[in-house]
Amino acid sequence: MMGRVKSTIKRYGLINRNDKIVIGVSGGPDSVALLYILNSLKKELKISLHIAHLDHMLRSDSHKDREFTEALAQKLNLPITSAQINVKELVKGGSLEEVARNARLGFFFKVAKDTKANKIALGHNLDDQAETVLMRILRGTGLYGLSGILPRREISGFQIIRPLIEVRRKDIESFLRRRGLKGRIDASNRKDIYFRNRIRNKLIPYLEEGYSRDIKGVLSNLAQNAGVDYDYLNLQAHKTLKRLAPRLDVNKIQRMHPAMRRLLFRIKIATIQGNTRRITFQHIKEIEDLLFNRPPNSIVNLPKGVSVLKKKNTLSFYRKKS
Amino acid sequence: MMGRVKSTIKRYGLINRNDKIVIGVSGGPDSVALLYILNSLKKELKISLHIAHLDHMLRSDSHKDREFTEALAQKLNLPITSAQINVKELVKGGSLEEVARNARLGFFFKVAKDTKANKIALGHNLDDQAETVLMRILRGTGLYGLSGILPRREISGFQIIRPLIEVRRKDIESFLRRRGLKGRIDASNRKDIYFRNRIRNKLIPYLEEGYSRDIKGVLSNLAQNAGVDYDYLNLQAHKTLKRLAPRLDVNKIQRMHPAMRRLLFRIKIATIQGNTRRITFQHIKEIEDLLFNRPPNSIVNLPKGVSVLKKKNTLSFYRKKS
Numbered sequence: 112m113m114g115r116v117k118s119t120i121k122r123y124g125l126i127n128r129n130d131k132i133v134i135g136v137s138g139g140p141d142s143v144a145l146l147y148i149l150n151s152l153k154k155e156l157k158i159s160l161h162i163a164h165l166d167h168m169l170r171s172d173s174h175k176d177r178e179f180t181e182a183l184a185q186k187l188n189l190p191i192t193s194a195q196i197n198v199k200e201l202v203k204g205g206s207l208e209e210v211a212r213n214a215r216l217g218f219f220f221k222v223a224k225d226t227k228a229n230k231i232a233l234g235h236n237l238d239d240q241a242e243t244v245l246m247r248i249l250r251g252t253g254l255y256g257l258s259g260i261l262p263r264r265e266i267s268g269f270q271i272i273r274p275l276i277e278v279r280r281k282d283i284e285s286f287l288r289r290r291g292l293k294g295r296i297d298a299s300n301r302k303d304i305y306f307r308n309r310i311r312n313k314l315i316p317y318l319e320e321g322y323s324r325d326i327k328g329v330l331s332n333l334a335q336n337a338g339v340d341y342d343y344l345n346l347q348a349h350k351t352l353k354r355l356a357p358r359l360d361v362n363k364i365q366r367m368h369p370a371m372r373r374l375l376f377r378i379k380i381a382t383i384q385g386n387t388r389r390i391t392f393q394h395i396k397e398i399e400d401l402l403f404n405r406p407p408n409s410i411v412n413l414p415k416g417v418s419v420l421k422k423k424n425t426l427s428f429y430r431k432k433s
Numbered sequence: 434m435m436g437r438v439k440s441t442i443k444r445y446g447l448i449n450r451n452d453k454i455v456i457g458v459s460g461g462p463d464s465v466a467l468l469y470i471l472n473s474l475k476k477e478l479k480i481s482l483h484i485a486h487l488d489h490m491l492r493s494d495s496h497k498d499r500e501f502t503e504a505l506a507q508k509l510n511l512p513i514t515s516a517q518i519n520v521k522e523l524v525k526g527g528s529l530e531e532v533a534r535n536a537r538l539g540f541f542f543k544v545a546k547d548t549k550a551n552k553i554a555l556g557h558n559l560d561d562q563a564e565t566v567l568m569r570i571l572r573g574t575g576l577y578g579l580s581g582i583l584p585r586r587e588i589s590g591f592q593i594i595r596p597l598i599e600v601r602r603k604d605i606e607s608f609l610r611r612r613g614l615k616g617r618i619d620a621s622n623r624k625d626i627y628f629r630n631r632i633r634n635k636l637i638p639y640l641e642e643g644y645s646r647d648i649k650g651v652l653s654n655l656a657q658n659a660g661v662d663y664d665y666l667n668l669q670a671h672k673t674l675k676r677l678a679p680r681l682d683v684n685k686i687q688r689m690h691p692a693m694r695r696l697l698f699r700i701k702i703a704t705i706q707g708n709t710r711r712i713t714f715q716h717i718k719e720i721e722d723l724l725f726n727r728p729p730n731s732i733v734n735l736p737k738g739v740s741v742l743k744k745k746n747t748l749s750f751y752r753k754k755s
Contacts (some may be wrong), residue, residue, distance in 0.1 A: 248570065248655065249640065249644050249648065249651065250651070251655070253655070253659075253662075254662050309643070309644075314643075317639070318571065321631070321636075322631075322632070322636060323571040329571065329572070329573040332573060332714045333570065333573070333574065336575040336576065336695075336714065337576065339692045339695070340575075340666060340692045342690075342692065343666065343690050343691075343692035343693065344662060344665065344666070344692075346690070347665075347669075368664075368665050368668070369661045370661045370662045370664065370665035370666075371665065373661070392657075
């Protein structure tokens, strides 16, 4: 497993010398394994580590995860910052999973800032990757969604790295077993992520049994390929956007290759709302319809308060006043 | 349904005035519907039609499909060319499905040439599309495979068009029913394409039931998106290839974006073997390993007799002498 992790680190340039890395540790098997692995590479890679643990207060005994993680930190002689947040109280209409994720990331960013760390390492593995890609395929997605969980990604100026993204869950489990280590029960077995759990526990075994013995590996490869292709398209789209800025000329966008045009729409939306979740293929086609077929001063309203206005010569994306 | 077909024709520019179109008619519901639809658009689109029917001799009563199709041609007063070929005799190691497909295409090309037609229309529908995409996902694929069945495609200088690719099988069936028309039993229910049939009859209903009510629509959208993205990447890769030609400089390819590099490898392989079937992600990674890590004069042998040779400064793709 160590070899696999090292090759992932090398291929995606996840870690450089003198990196200061915050490791998100929930206490589950994945993050515990990640912690042990990065800790054992500490000298070789010349990195320093800091543990961050957020108690989401979703289970009555969730404080035990914190105690477990704090004990680990003490055992490995690593600094730790932990905090608790009542995620349920934060949820207003949004999905619990999304709110929890955002709270967690926000906390990790804060710890990274406070400890002057430049990277945040998370424990997602190949099985998570396969589930994510499959879930997105089932719900409808494009190239970006197929990229799944990226090995390396910048969010709000912070580098997120996932050194275990090419390691299977079973290999993580046997890694822990061989070393006599244990993780706490995975906190992700919550009712809120029922769909993901059904994919993990029912659909993937069903597909392995009857349709694709190594469906996990296959979906992980698909994510790798899609990630590379998306990265190229995204770079090109940003170049194109620079040439067009600050105004999007209707004529020019009409003549653009549709792959570029669609990505450009997504980039404009992401600039305003932070991401393109909730934006479906149907929305993109509506904007295209606006661009090609509707008269000047027509508007398309998208979810999360973004609007697109077509004027005679320009197309503009803006936040709708509420 | 007619509206849907017209919008597909328009969006992908499938048909122009004065097109001479060969329609491949097996006698199954899809191709019969396609025939009626194109025939009813004949005047409006100013096109001329010619039916082509190939009897693959895979069933003892396959001549009945020919008789059925010839009767249709007579009824619609359209010219027809039919032929028979013993596909089973042609199969030597290869898959029956692939051999049948190639024989069929070869026959359509010949009819198109003989009748001076510029296009060949085939009856693939949205369900075929969904099955194809799902099958490719399960077997492992990249962006090109996700594009599925293209609405328009050039093969060996002939334009293949698929006006029904956005129409669901159930809509084709009700179209035929409403008009009191019938197709022969779909010849594709052969044992050879057992995997596709299991996907059609078991996996897709299973996914519809428990995971994604409109999985067919979702996969069809995915194919549309992937097709557009692939087209862009492919155009860029061909431009890059022109700049590099005739030799692939090792340094330049090493510095290329991996998305371009991988596509370039696929284009070089397709130029030699006609397609990139059998070429997996693993093969592409082997060529990358050759490029980056192995010494000059190293070789990678690919399936179907294509080899890649790394010299000091160049990388070359060639057909291995057998």
